[in-house]
Amino acid sequence: EVSTIDSKSSHRTHTFPGLVNVAAFIPGLALPNSKDFIEATRASIGAGFTTSIVIPQAQDNAIVDRATLEVAKANIQGSAYCNFALSLSATADNVQLFDEELIAEARALFIPFRIANKPIPLSAVAAHFSSWPAEKPIITDAKGSDLASLLLLASLHNRTIHVTDVQNADDILLISLSKAKSLKVTCDVSVYSLFFTQEQFPSATFLPSPEDQNALWTKLKMIDAFSVGSLPFKLASENGSPASGMEEALPLLLTAVIEGRLSLQDITIRLHDNPVQIFGLPEQAQTHVEVTLGRKARFGLRVSSCWSPLEQALVSGTIHRVIFHGQTSFLDGSLSPVPMGKDVSSATISHVPAVAVPTSAPSDNLAS
Amino acid sequence: EVSTIDSKSSHRTHTFPGLVNVAAFIPGLALPNSKDFIEATRASIGAGFTTSIVIPQAQDNAIVDRATLEVAKANIQGSAYCNFALSLSATADNVQLFDEELIAEARALFIPFRIANKPIPLSAVAAHFSSWPAEKPIITDAKGSDLASLLLLASLHNRTIHVTDVQNADDILLISLSKAKSLKVTCDVSVYSLFFTQEQFPSATFLPSPEDQNALWTKLKMIDAFSVGSLPFKLASENGSPASGMEEALPLLLTAVIEGRLSLQDITIRLHDNPVQIFGLPEQAQTHVEVTLGRKARFGLRVSSCWSPLEQALVSGTIHRVIFHGQTSFLDGSLSPVPMGKDVSSATISHVPAVAVPTSAPSDNLAS
Numbered sequence: 001e002v003s004t005i006d007s008k009s010s011h012r013t014h015t016f017p018g019l020v021n022v023a024a025f026i027p028g029l030a031l032p033n034s035k036d037f038i039e040a041t042r043a044s045i046g047a048g049f050t051t052s053i054v055i056p057q058a059q060d061n062a063i064v065d066r067a068t069l070e071v072a073k074a075n076i077q078g079s080a081y082c083n084f085a086l087s088l089s090a091t092a093d094n095v096q097l098f099d100e101e102l103i104a105e106a107r108a109l110f111i112p113f114r115i116a117n118k119p120i121p122l123s124a125v126a127a128h129f130s131s132w133p134a135e136k137p138i139i140t141d142a143k144g145s146d147l148a149s150l151l152l153l154a155s156l157h158n159r160t161i162h163v164t165d166v167q168n169a170d171d172i173l174l175i176s177l178s179k180a181k182s183l184k185v186t187c188d189v190s191v192y193s194l195f196f197t198q199e200q201f202p203s204a205t206f207l208p209s210p211e212d213q214n215a216l217w218t219k220l221k222m223i224d225a226f227s228v229g230s231l232p233f234k235l236a237s238e239n240g241s242p243a244s245g246m247e248e249a250l251p252l253l254l255t256a257v258i259e260g261r262l263s264l265q266d267i268t269i270r271l272h273d274n275p276v277q278i279f280g281l282p283e284q285a286q287t288h289v290e291v292t293l294g295r296k297a298r299f300g301l302r303v304s305s306c307w308s309p310l311e312q313a314l315v316s317g318t319i320h321r322v323i324f325h326g327q328t329s330f331l332d333g334s335l336s337p338v339p340m341g342k343d344v345s346s347a348t349i350s351h352v353p354a355v356a357v358p359t360s361a362p363s364d365n366l367a368s
Numbered sequence: 369e370v371s372t373i374d375s376k377s378s379h380r381t382h383t384f385p386g387l388v389n390v391a392a393f394i395p396g397l398a399l400p401n402s403k404d405f406i407e408a409t410r411a412s413i414g415a416g417f418t419t420s421i422v423i424p425q426a427q428d429n430a431i432v433d434r435a436t437l438e439v440a441k442a443n444i445q446g447s448a449y450c451n452f453a454l455s456l457s458a459t460a461d462n463v464q465l466f467d468e469e470l471i472a473e474a475r476a477l478f479i480p481f482r483i484a485n486k487p488i489p490l491s492a493v494a495a496h497f498s499s500w501p502a503e504k505p506i507i508t509d510a511k512g513s514d515l516a517s518l519l520l521l522a523s524l525h526n527r528t529i530h531v532t533d534v535q536n537a538d539d540i541l542l543i544s545l546s547k548a549k550s551l552k553v554t555c556d557v558s559v560y561s562l563f564f565t566q567e568q569f570p571s572a573t574f575l576p577s578p579e580d581q582n583a584l585w586t587k588l589k590m591i592d593a594f595s596v597g598s599l600p601f602k603l604a605s606e607n608g609s610p611a612s613g614m615e616e617a618l619p620l621l622l623t624a625v626i627e628g629r630l631s632l633q634d635i636t637i638r639l640h641d642n643p644v645q646i647f648g649l650p651e652q653a654q655t656h657v658e659v660t661l662g663r664k665a666r667f668g669l670r671v672s673s674c675w676s677p678l679e680q681a682l683v684s685g686t687i688h689r690v691i692f693h694g695q696t697s698f699l700d701g702s703l704s705p706v707p708m709g710k711d712v713s714s715a716t717i718s719h720v721p722a723v724a725v726p727t728s729a730p731s732d733n734l735a736s
């Protein structure tokens with residue numbers, strides 16, 4: 001296990017535990033016979049994310065009941081390259097459809113910001129808060145005053161809530177105030193929100209303004225997790241794929257480490273420790289991500305072939321190897337053909353704060 | 369003092385304590401040389417409202433700083449027919465303008481729903497919450513998710529908040545949930561919202577839908593106060609005046625008593641007891657409102673001559689006499705020409721729950 005001091009210029013490699021993407025966006029998630037889910041898990045493992053928490057709200061489709069959950073499960077059946085967890089998405093009228101069995105198969109309840117630009121009526125959201133079991137997380141991507149509504153409901157129902165894809169100064173202020181008053185709120189920021197702005201991509205109004213991005217960096221202590229989310233897919237527009245943004249995440253974050261804006265521990269906390277805690281995920285034994293950092297290289301060596309905002313850019317971090325359940329799943333750009341991911345949707349683990357587990361060094365061969 | 373049993377058909381007169389309009393809308397409030405403020409207090413006393421809490425957000429003008437407060441005060445100087453209290457309206461950038469002296473002269477801080485259809489930035493609202501003194505009320509007319517934001521901020525700052533002009537089922541639900549969790553929130557409903565709907569006046573989208581109106585009646589227990597507010601002025605459109613809606617309030621409410629939808633105590637609690645408590649108003653000695661009820665009569669005998677939605681309607685309640693500080697201010701349609709109102713903006717009273725005070729019966733002559 002390599003562990004030289006992070007700030008040393010001699011630092012070349014580092015090993016993370018298996019990382020978690022707390023917001024995996026899969027465009028065709030609940031569309032019958034879509035290969036998107038499989039493609040997303042392939043890109044995920046190659047990017048160092050050994051677990052994906054899937055956003056149940058996809059591109060004009062969503063997991064909202066038994067039928068759509070079964071479609072998503074059929075799409076991935078036996079073919080997942082990383083562990084994954086599925087959730088249910090709230091609608092204005094599906095609270096009665098959530099029976100105990102269905103809830104047991106879901107990792108979390110996702111309350112979307114808006115569906116077709118309309119917020120879910122507050123009474124429906126309140127009904128979901130009342131009936132969703134306390135031990136399972138509630139996630140929302142609500143913004144602005146919709147976020148305030150949800151934080152208020154969470155507070156009134158004494159519920160924890162995880163806010164995904166926080167993007168602006170006002171929202172991070174609300175979350176900071178809520179945390180200061182011991183409201184049980186956690187949040188994640190999309191990696192792209194930390195590195196790309198509307199100013200760089202003027203048509204991408206879904207990216208933060210430079211001021212908002214600055215607020216995210218300033219309030220980094222308030223940010224519990226990093227995610228990939230749906231921004232990379234949106235930014236790629238017609239070139240968007242289920243792999244969009246996955247492979248960019250670690251190189252971007254590692255480059256920020258080299259630039260002194262983040263520490264390696266900042267990454268471990270936000271891509272492993274906190275995600276495992278917040279979502280009650282099972283600890284992945286013998287699962288590690290080995291990275292190389294400090295050597296400038298052109299971004300390009302990629303499993304997926306979708307468009308990237310980093311095309312030809314110089315980055316200071318790359319993924320060398322991913323060990324998944326003791327097997328080498330990814331090595332220097334090549335992926336093992338064996339899908340070894342498991343469905344961890346219904347596993348309920350109550351974690352004590354994470355402790356380091358000693359590991360053996362696996363060989364430099366791909367599992368096959 | 370008359371006090372036969374309310375439900376008896378023989379009941380003909382009742383005496384209320386001096387009533388409070390917790391939301392007096394005065395169109396030209398802070399416009400130099402406007403007579404609106406005087407006219408509003410004349411209409412108010414004739415309508416049984418011996419105290420007006422003035423909304424500082426008027427028609428394209430507002431009390432937002434020292435200069436605008438002085439304009440409003442100059443408009444009413446020595447000419448108030450009822451007691452009144454002035455407040456300050458929050459803007460995106462006036463928190464620094466509120467010095468101790470200015471705050472001391474204001475009854476409350478009003479946080480408008482939107483100014484020119486834009487909400488005040490959350491960071492500015494949070495700054496107002498942090499700096500406004502805890503013993504002075506905060507009022508808002510925010511709706512929907514803006515209301516949720518304000519309730520959340522109130523909860524996070526552990527502050528009481530009064531929501532004025534509640535109009536729909538979702539908002540009353542939010543307030544009910546907040547009260548159930550002992551958040552310190554109170555609210556009022558405009559009298560017009562209880563009696564008029566969008567269905568009756570299709571162009572009046574500011575009135576509740578029949579469904580929303582029904583929710584207000586169903587949740588009457590959650591409603592701490594009734595108000596006149598700005599709805600009557602809006603409904604009257606070009607015929608709107610500072611008197612709009614004042615004289616209609618009691619006849620509408622008393623007719624509902626006769627119809628069995630309200631009790632006289634429901635009115636006393638919401639137009640006297642709770643307003644005095646919520647806004648810490650000084651108790652008005654020897655101040656009473658004598659009403660006649662149960663006899664159907666055409667609405668029409670009015671101090672003001674503005675348009676009314678009750679024009680020629682049959683109502684079952686009228687105001688017989690208003691006693692103000694021991695003097696008859698209003699008698700059977702005629703108003704005393706003597707302005708006897710006082711500025712109670714800065715009086716700070718901490719009330720114990722109201723107790724009945726014995727009174728002497730004043731003579732049937734107008735003060736002059």
Ligand SMILES: [Zn+2]
Pocket residue numbers: 002003004005006013014015264
């Ligand atoms: Zn290291």
Ligand SMILES: [Zn+2]
Pocket residue numbers: 017018272276283284
């Ligand atoms: Zn782990």
Ligand SMILES: [Zn+2]
Pocket residue numbers: 001015016017287288359
């Ligand atoms: Zn290791």
Ligand SMILES: [Zn+2]
Pocket residue numbers: 320321364
């Ligand atoms: Zn190696």
Ligand SMILES: [Zn+2]
Pocket residue numbers: 370371372373374381382383632
């Ligand atoms: Zn009586």
Ligand SMILES: [Zn+2]
Pocket residue numbers: 385386640644651652
């Ligand atoms: Zn009183």
Ligand SMILES: [Zn+2]
Pocket residue numbers: 369383384385655656727
């Ligand atoms: Zn009396």
Ligand SMILES: [Zn+2]
Pocket residue numbers: 688689732
């Ligand atoms: Zn009399």
